[in-house]
Amino acid sequence: MINQIVQMASTTEENYLKALFNLANERGEVNISELANQLEVSMPTANSMVKTLQKAGSCIYEKYKPVVLTPKGKKEAALIVRKHRLTEMFLVTKMGFGWEEVHEIAEQVEHIHASKFFERMDEMMGYPTVDPHGSPIPDKQGRIQDLQFKSLSEAKPGQEVILAALSDSSTEFLEYLNSRKLTLGTELKIISKEAFDQSIVVSFLDSEKETLSQKVCEKLLVKIFESKDSSQ
Amino acid sequence: MINQIVQMASTTEENYLKALFNLANERGEVNISELANQLEVSMPTANSMVKTLQKAGSCIYEKYKPVVLTPKGKKEAALIVRKHRLTEMFLVTKMGFGWEEVHEIAEQVEHIHASKFFERMDEMMGYPTVDPHGSPIPDKQGRIQDLQFKSLSEAKPGQEVILAALSDSSTEFLEYLNSRKLTLGTELKIISKEAFDQSIVVSFLDSEKETLSQKVCEKLLVKIFESKDSSQ
DNA sequence: GTATATTGTTAGATTATTCTAACAAATTTA
């Protein structure tokens, strides 16, 4: 057969591919229950879709084994993530949305099939490399760079860091950060760390001073750019 | 039953609603074969979807009779058209697309459920009332104004007109207009009209002179803004 | 190491959207 047309992935399939991609990056192996949980479908539904994706050559799956994306599936997923993150960045930088408002919209816009639309966004923004939450934007070939930030919970008193990304971009967490005026790029100086509960006192924006719980610190990814005292 | 949730129209249903709305505006009555033809589906498919839309309260349908949108269906359709036309205008005025490139993208973007996204577009553009092809943009209540332009084929020699809208926005026609540098807002002076084939010679942009076939003239909607000689 | 809990699978059903085939109604042509 010469004229076999390769069917485009449906919106549903695209969401599964993206979920597999994101879960694999966050947790390593992806099993059916995690996938079902992430997409809020039943396990039989996830099971059945994984078989469909395997038939399409996007993943490998053996009964009772974790699901693994093929290079093809990984690229498909990365290109959807690219559209998602370009959209989020466009909404924030060109349309005035807050970083807590853009995920839901991008969840829909990422399924638009119009490469010129996203190329134009990219061009208008000057080819950004990260989204509004600090996550890297895959390139047109689906390659994604590993930014290797440290969690703020690993920082030591005396160190100065820059808030570079988040490991949680939920609306609730973003709204918490808004209420503290914590934005990406903020310089934080670690004043002290409480041994009992691992909470950290930081100063930032010249005068402000805040106590951040361990829960929060874990979700803040930072670049450690200067160390005045790393003895403790 | 107090807690009956009213299901949102699917993308498919939205496309049917829009087709019914557009066909009704262009041709008056809408029958199943026109609808099927417009959406490139079989007649049984269109027939079945019309029954579905009736169950949802969006249209009225009796066997062998034309399909009629209810006020509810008309509003639903108009709000999708609003999203479509706002998107087209945004793509042209804010993202640098040509008027011949935007329809296909808008056909997808119109199905995004995020009112703030479209409100923001609207605001950024200063609340435009027409799309890049001169078609009116329905307001937030789904009301649409009737602009009542005349076709250029009705204009008489000596008259001066402004190109205000198109009754055909196909890529092919738009590319034809591009090749002639005919854009909305262009002032045209009707030099003469050939009785044999109804073609019209116009002058515009100071020096240019063009012969436009009847076929083209019919698709050009104009505002007649001055009449130096309407005797013929 | 058995019992319990969790995870995964299969089977079978449902809803949405589409098709083709066959037939019926309505309209147009002759």
Place this chain on the structure above:
DNA sequence: TAAATTTGTTAGAATAATCTAACAATATAC
């Protein structure tokens, strides 16, 4: 008006995406 054409309907089937119920395999806890 009768024949031919077009338009519309019904029936029946297919595919995609989902579910619940029942059972099976794997992992965890005691």
